[in-house]
Amino acid sequence: xxPKKWEIELTLPKGRIRTxxxxxxxxxILNRFEPKYECKxxxxxxxxxxxxxxKKTESEKLQEExxxxxx
Numbered sequence: 850x851x852p853k854k855w856e857i858e859l860t861l862p863k864g865r866i867r868t869x870x871x872x873x874x875x876x877x878i879l880n881r882f883e884p885k886y887e888c889k890x891x892x893x894x895x896x897x898x899x900x901x902x903x904k905k906t907e908s909e910k911l912q913e914e915x916x917x918x919x920x
Contacts, residue, residue, distance in 0.1 A: 856894040860887035869894050 852871040855878055859866050872878050875890055882888035 854894040856891040857882075858889040858891060867891070 852873050854869050855872050856869050878890050
């Protein structure tokens with residue numbers, strides 16, 4: 850059985866992040882981070898979800914085209 854990619858949300862001292870970990874059934878994920886960090890298991894991360902997150906929104910594309918302002 851190949852481990853699945855699970856999306857998680859971690860609350861760290863500097864803020865909250867979303868990332869992923871590998872687990873067979875997801876039951877051991879919380880044990881890896883708690884009690885030091887608050888961890889929330891969101892669900893299995895599918896490959897198409899990863900590709901969707903890599904795609905930039907229209908506003909992100911426009912933002913990249915802007916030139917920096919010299920102050």
